[in-house]
Amino acid sequence: MHSFWLINALLLLPLVGVALTVSLRAHATTAYRVAVSFASAELILSAVVTALYNWHSSGVVDFAHRSVLAAPLGVAYDVGIDGISLLLVLLTSLVVLLALVGARPERATTSYAAWMLLVTTATIGSFVSRDLLEFFLFFELTLIPSYFLIAQWGGAERSRAAIKFFIYTLLGSGFLLVGLIYLGYVHVVEFGGNVTFAISALSRVTLPHATAVWVFAAFAIAFAVKSPLWPFHTWSPLAYREAPIGGSMVLSALLAKLGTYGFLRFAVFLLPTALPTMRPVVLTLAVIGIVYGSGLAAVSKDMKTLVAYSSLAQVGFIIVGVMSGSQIATTGAVLLMFNHGVITAAFFLIIGFVEKRRGTFMLADLRGLQGPAPILAGLFTVVMLASIGLPGLSGFVSEYLVLIGTFATHPWWAVVASLGVVLSAVYLLWAYQQIFHGPATAENAGVSDASVRERWLLAPLVALIVVLGVYPTMATARIEPSVHSVIAHTDAKGVNQ
């Protein structure tokens, strides 16, 4: 067991960064440098936490600490990291750093950097919370910086996109709030004592099936909007398209994972009695999302919308795994949260590089870029193949584990979900052909290849894609024990299968 001070530092460091950055706002360049240094320090700290994490003692929560802050209200600071949170913490600091360095906006850089750092604390806070109310607060806190990232640095329709995003997620989390208060109430009624929202305490509550279904549904709506799960996704293509590149990276790589993570950590873990009813419902929606998202990705007119719909499909795979009740598939799903984050961040970075050169991300304006920019094409190829699920790259391992695990518990959903394997090849290869193949038109022929700086920005993501494809055990060995304890818990309530 390691000290929870490391988690405190993870949460505080970006806040200190925000304060320093804002106070230096008169010197925009310096302020931005300070923000980047804090993001780098955060990444180093996350890497230290990842390295220290004690995964040998099966599935325990490391770095754990709980202190009750306002006993009558059940407010507590309760943190800890297990195998399910671990990689997501690392992902958060990595993506934020890359969004700061690789997708720096033209104007108002200081506030952009400050919002980015605030997102880091809010997101990591959500992933390390061991208390439902605390999670909810952090979960809500992510909304503010992401709203401003879209509304201030976005494209032509940014305010519509930002408001739509804000209202959807706010309404969604309203349900979560109601659900969590009810759950806390039942806990007090059942066990007495102080009000508490600690996960460990709430997990002892066994709701009757009918009630559990209602609470599950309330949780599910919040997480479904965030993930997004079909048909709660309609804010996402607009938001991903209108947000600046850095904003799209945060939304798709990080905030979406709050939803899928919430499904596993709270909906499934706390409400296992609802599963017999809710599992087929959510599985069906996820599978629809895979096919529907793939289909709409194939007819997308611009690269960002395409990645948005492809994310809908990929998130569908994550939710299938999370809901499958299979240890193999759930481990795959947690790994897919990380892998999808890496892949989609890389996609958006590359889209940003293309946009910087061509001033557009419309597919119709791009053509034949492989000729003038072979290295950029090569980097895109690696990311694309990882997303398609080419064995040897990271995407395959997670997708495959999800499918083979789910097949054992819910074969028909796994069979339909497998169609996504073919469909992802259809829409991504078609996109590749439109962007990179064919004879380059005049305005595309003069495009420069990836600069050294751009290559270095993509290097860590490509390295993760290759390393986790060749040696995934490194990740699964850390994830699996924690997933095992979730599955064992839901099984113990006698409702799995």
Place this chain on the structure above:
Amino acid sequence: MGHVAFLIPLFPLVGFVSLLVLGRQASEPSAGWLATSAVGASFVATVTTFVLLLHEGQREITVNLFSWLSVGQFHAAAALLVDPLSITMCLFVTGISTLIHLYSIGYMHGEKDFRKFFLYLNAFVFSMLVLVLANNMVLTFVGWEGVGVCSYWLVSYYFDRDAAASAGKKAFIYNRVGDLGLMFAMFLLFTNLHTVNYLDVFARVGTLSPTVTTLVVLSLLLAAAGKSAQIPLFNWLPDAMEGPTPVSALIHAATMVTAGVYLLCRMSPVVSLSSSGRLTIAIVGGATAFVAATIATSQKDIKKVLAFSTVSQIGFMMLAVGAGAYSAAIFLMVSHAFFKALLFLGSGSVIHSLNGEQDLRKMGALQKFLPLTFPTFLIGWLAISGIPPFAGFWAKGDVLTNVYAYSKPLWVLGIVTAVLTAYYMSRLFVLTFRGNERFREVTNGHDPHESPWVMTLPLLVLAVLSVLGGALNLPWMHHNSLASFINPSFGMLPMVGESSATAQFVLAGVDFAAAVIGLLAAFTIWKSTTPWPSKFESSFLENVWRWDDAYDTLLGRPATAMAHVGADFIEPAVLDGAVRGVVGLANRGGERLRGLQSGFLRHYAVAVTAGLSVAVIYLLMRTW
């Protein structure tokens, strides 16, 4: 011996990584020589392993490298299974790859992306060897997908041509449909047997229910149909001819496209258990062999004829698998690799001499201009047509004898296809090398020139192999033959009726007669090409039985239309509309939400941020 076997895939991997790291430092010939020597070294390692295996008592050796994927009950190691079947595959894969790498140094001379070509080629050989040597289905899948993506890169090698780009994409997507089959097979086996290791699957296969066994076999058939270009997924292969000719020879004739047949042979202990599955395999193989042969009779492009010929020959291999004659399938696969690689490389030499022309109508009378290509092509043509004593006669004879014992109707179909094969190959031969000169236009009046030695040497070697290849498995050899070497890999063999010696002679006579009929017909019809004997060609056959059009009408267009309905109607009107409706109701109910929507949102947001930040800091302070 494990150490040697591990070198087989390692060398091409090292070649690939070196070319990747060297980047533009590897210039024109050196990149080619580096890649060629990497594959050559792999061939040497394979021969060494083969010799060691011959002297080992044990014929199944597992070489563990590292634990790749291990979650719950699911374990897939990076481990190699060296047995007679996999080593036979490795021998011809590395051997032919070396020759084709060498040939490519000459053929790809002066290409802009010379280095990248060899980069892809080495990646391909590595993936193919992983596919063949894997000890479990997931690792086979790694190679299986790896060869698919290399094929995608190499088919769309001339990426600025739209046809090449589309062909590469089509090949990959058709293959992916097949890959679903392999995935389902793994899912079914893992769910029922809790393992995906070949040897463990074979050990436990007896506990599978008949229904599941048949489902597994049909899934494997789907996989094989995708990779090996069989009905209903065969029509990507002719498009794949957009790739450079050495690629067509290596990937789309000799090695990758036979991977489906290899998979079925590898899984023979499962395949043998399902008689309905086997019958389906045989019917698909027989039908594909026949359909592709009819199409080949009307193609005008020299490479397209060879492509459909490949589809047809693989159909024969599938037919053999269905009949339970696995060793005959492998025998035909090896011989076919020799003579089809020879024919493709020969056609490449022809195309090279005609400045890239591939149209049979613009060839003719090349016999005297290509003194090395002509005799080697002649051997390839006689071998595939089934004229003794060349390799094709023995291999196809082996298949047809077994099919005769399995099913008479399928045997008849096989004989008809054999006639067609001799016919279309002779047509190709006559139109290319004999008759009148029709190429002066494309060569600007010059005489065509023979290719350099790096290109003709592989032709000579393959020609020798096409002559002698039959000796691997002569019908009267029962020891030291290919069959006696690899049969132990197939576990229990399904009962195939043994034909008497007399029957075998009669059947061989029928095979020979079929070849001669096809050959004579072609020589009679195509003796003169003025006027073009167009009544012996059909646009229905030339257009692949309208197969692509049918897929477009039945699948492509409806799917696209549905996606557009999703994007233009469901998304904005139905889903967003529903949400707007809900929000609208809420709006009417209360002013707060309207407030949110009309500008207070920013204020609200700032307030929440400030509040929450203070709260977070306060909470953190409390813990100190």
